[in-house]
Amino acid sequence: MKTQFENIGYSIEYYVKGKFIGSVKTIQPTGRVLGYKGRYTYTLDKDIVLNNGKRLKNGTEVSTMVIQLCGKLIKQK
Numbered sequence: 001m002k003t004q005f006e007n008i009g010y011s012i013e014y015y016v017k018g019k020f021i022g023s024v025k026t027i028q029p030t031g032r033v034l035g036y037k038g039r040y041t042y043t044l045d046k047d048i049v050l051n052n053g054k055r056l057k058n059g060t061e062v063s064t065m066v067i068q069l070c071g072k073l074i075k076q077k
Helices: none
Strands: 003-006 011-016 020-024 040-043 061-068 072-076
Touching: none
Parallel strands: none
Antiparallel strands: 003 072, 011 020, 011 061, 040 061
């Protein structure tokens, strides 16, 4: 029995000083390790608008993690 599964995308979560601020949904994987092991800290070089409407300004130090969103089952053979 073969199962077909569709991945619906990824979410990049943004943290400032350890506090979750928001996320941005993306379709393409970023090539980074998923989850906590793939967290990355850097300073923003441009403004980012998150899904919840919050804006992170240029020069803000953020930590990010890439999370895979749950997918959906297409069909079972």
